[in-house]
Amino acid sequence: MDQSSRVAKASEDGKSNVRAVERALDILLCFTTDSDLPMTEIAEKVGLHKSTVHRMLATLEDRGFLERDRSSERYRLGMRIWELSAHRSRSGDPAVICLPEMEKLRDTLGETVSLYVRDGSERIRIQAVQSNQAIRRVAPVGVRLPLYVGASSKVLIAFAEPSLAEQMMSSESLPPGIDPQGFRDQLDEIRRNGYATSLEEREPGAAAVSAPVFDLSGRLAAALSVSGPAGRFTPDIIREQSALVIQSATRMGSMLPG
């Protein structure tokens, strides 16, 4: 029976998933890009028929995962998302625990401070406190960024479990335009130094210094980053900053349960 025609509908990867649920979740994920959407647009985005989407939306709304603006008829995320995330953070959420320490660091350095975690082959900014200087990096919380550029990316790879770090590099998942050996050397150096830097890697004009945060069981929990306009990140300054960032990251780690 398995031998029969394999259709491979873009989501067939061995796992036996529930199609209707997959679709519903994909609908929810539309709202990571847009904060509110009309039904038709959602249908287009996920490539499903109106009626199907309509039924899905009804269900999602019924359970409070979506709600619709009563005047515009557009859908947006509902209370339940809120509620769930609040419960998620109850126990030892780095984003909450590290916030005070991040604010301290921001105050001493005067630059925007961000906290990233790895999720699959991406990273997410789970917390940020903004610099209060006139010229500053603006760093919204919750965004997903690629894992191959930026100081914190390199930290998240360099200090991951060795197996994972290897797999992440060696495989052809490495994007084109990156020299494997050069990258490997870079990671080695980062491991020796205990911190990573980036100069205009992802965004032109932006620079960053990042250090790993290890939880009490010694596992990499997050990457702490200080970032700002490249002009304010001279080699001398970076040297000073890196020490402080590492220090903060260590202190944070000591507050994170294994």
Place this chain on the structure above:
Amino acid sequence: MDQSSRVAKASEDGKSNVRAVERALDILLCFTTDSDLPMTEIAEKVGLHKSTVHRMLATLEDRGFLERDRSSERYRLGMRIWELSAHRSRSGDPAVICLPEMEKLRDTLGETVSLYVRDGSERIRIQAVQSNQAIRRVAPVGVRLPLYVGASSKVLIAFAEPSLAEQMMSSESLPPGIDPQGFRDQLDEIRRNGYATSLEEREPGAAAVSAPVFDLSGRLAAALSVSGPAGRFTPDIIREQSALVIQSATRMGSMLPG
């Protein structure tokens, strides 16, 4: 299993919903009570067969809505929940906008300050800052509470659109043990005073003062509450507090877009 007479499977209300999705969402909602669960327990909670739950969990995990602790095998909420809620809060989220004002109020009164919104016939504590006195109310963010007891509940009903307030009271949705006319009078008084109080209504030993927060378009957005041990809430003190709570609530409202 299913007796013919007593069906009422909690989903038969005229709406045409997708069953598989309903079930998946119900599984997610398990995590509002427990922060991590093993598969079997989830299956019990939602009343579904192991294999069904197994497939659902696989799907939810695949899309990052759940993740499993690699050592304990237990499931917990995943990154995507986080990510979604972060996007939800992007635009004018009261919980974020009101926080500074809430902290100020906490500092002047020295009591725990909470912010509630109505969701259907319940209310959710969307933000809280804790008193720093030795004896204080502990108010976790994200919890759901009933709409019929507590100062903030009464505010959320009294200042809702009249139609809604009526429907919420007159219908037989009113829990037993509450006198309709007495309750109505109470609401009228609250509307006149501009604030509500509660003494040991929900929790023995706890008292609260609450005032409505109206957004710029004049609609009720939230209820701001100060709460603490009943002993610290004498009539005199309440009189002072209520003025300050109303003042804070007004200031908050002026920062909330319509």
Place this chain on the structure above:
DNA sequence: CATCTAGTTTCACTCAATGAAACTTAGATT
């Protein structure tokens, strides 16, 4: 080793999810 309990996979049956199409608005355009 036998005996649990928790998780995973298989498979035949069938009911629930689906999409085309019809229908209902609501807003523009004439």
Place this chain on the structure above:
DNA sequence: AATCTAAGTTTCATTGAGTGAAACTAGATG
């Protein structure tokens, strides 16, 4: 008003996706 167009909603026949019993595996516990 009459007519068009786009967005949302409901209906319904078809069928394959989702289901649950049961078999199976892996770990613990006695």
